[in-house]
Amino acid sequence: MAAVARLLRSSSSSAVSFLRRSLSTAAATELKSQSFPPRVDTGGRNVQWVFLGCPGVGKGTYASRLSELLGVPHIATGDLVREELSSSGPLSKQLAEIVNQGKLVSDEIIISLLSKRLQVGEAKGESGFILDGFPRTIRQAEILDEVTEIDLVVNLKLPENVLLEKCLGRRICSQCSKNFNVASINIKGENGNPDISMAPLLPPPQCVSKLITRSDDTEAIVKERLHIYNDKSQPVEDFYRGRGKLLEFDLPGGIPESWPKLLEALNLDENEDKQFATP
Numbered sequence: 001m002a003a004v005a006r007l008l009r010s011s012s013s014s015a016v017s018f019l020r021r022s023l024s025t026a027a028a029t030e031l032k033s034q035s036f037p038p039r040v041d042t043g044g045r046n047v048q049w050v051f052l053g054c055p056g057v058g059k060g061t062y063a064s065r066l067s068e069l070l071g072v073p074h075i076a077t078g079d080l081v082r083e084e085l086s087s088s089g090p091l092s093k094q095l096a097e098i099v100n101q102g103k104l105v106s107d108e109i110i111i112s113l114l115s116k117r118l119q120v121g122e123a124k125g126e127s128g129f130i131l132d133g134f135p136r137t138i139r140q141a142e143i144l145d146e147v148t149e150i151d152l153v154v155n156l157k158l159p160e161n162v163l164l165e166k167c168l169g170r171r172i173c174s175q176c177s178k179n180f181n182v183a184s185i186n187i188k189g190e191n192g193n194p195d196i197s198m199a200p201l202l203p204p205p206q207c208v209s210k211l212i213t214r215s216d217d218t219e220a221i222v223k224e225r226l227h228i229y230n231d232k233s234q235p236v237e238d239f240y241r242g243r244g245k246l247l248e249f250d251l252p253g254g255i256p257e258s259w260p261k262l263l264e265a266l267n268l269d270e271n272e273d274k275q276f277a278t279p
């Protein structure tokens with residue numbers, strides 16, 4: 001633990017300052033007077049969006065689809081944590097312990113992992129981003145706010161019983177890393193809310209024998225993650241709501257129902273040129 005703490009002390013301030021340097025260049029052409037949802041800037045500045053939402057809501061699915069459509073990287077801090085975990089690097093044991101209790105990794109470690117990822121992207125000429133799973137605490141949101149301009153924050157929502165079933169049904173191909181879901185969800189809406197149905201998202205034949213379940217997708221850990229989300233991450237929604245940046249989106253069902261509606265809410269067209277969205 002002491003070694004990790006030392007490592008963090010030495011890396012965290014440089015991580016924040018790197019985050020500041022790499023993101024402030026991108027924000028130099030920031031959009032000051034934007035409509036809502038904002039126009040995607042075509043003048044050298046790609047979108048800088050954040051996806052919020054409870055565990056299992058589908059942040060990764062929709063963020064990665066949008067990143068392809070808009071030609072910007074999809075950066076998921078959960079993926080960065082899992083990569084670090086499986087790398088058997090100095091942090092991996094400590095991270096395994098935290099993640100398998102459903103707890104949040106410290107802001108310092110997450111900022112450091114994110115900074116490294118941005119550094120690699122910067123070297124490859126990436127610009128813009130869709131962040132998924134970051135920020136998850138008010139402190140992380142404040143740091144991000146200090147270093148760059150976020151255009152839009154999409155808050156994906158589903159009822160808690162659907163989230164639990166989705167997490168328990170989640171499967172990942174250990175070879176291609178794609179996400180699937182074996183759950184067949186049919187939940188009656190309560191208190192005037194609509195019913196929710198989601199067909200399973202089954203893997204192609206070549207992935208079937210390679211499916212794995214995330215170690216933190218057990219019922220007890222998912223419940224803890226939901227509890228921590230409500231406690232630590234919901235205030236982040238208020239942070240962006242107060243800045244007029246939050247787009248609330250209640251998912252109406254699975255991908256076939258939700259994707260076209262999300263595009264509509266974002267004023268995007270699947271067939272449009274990359275980088276172009278009309279307000």
Ligand SMILES: Nc1ncnc2c1ncn2[C@@H]1O[C@H](COP(=O)(O)OP(=O)(O)O)[C@@H](O)[C@H]1O
Nearest residue numbers: 055056077078081099103104105110133134136
């Ligand atoms: N921004 C973050 N801050 C702290 N911990 C994080 C952050 N992003 C990811 N993690 C850690 O990685 C785990 C997995 O993250 P993620 O894949 O986004 O899962 P989910 O949203 O389904 O809970 C989290 O439970 C947490 O331990």
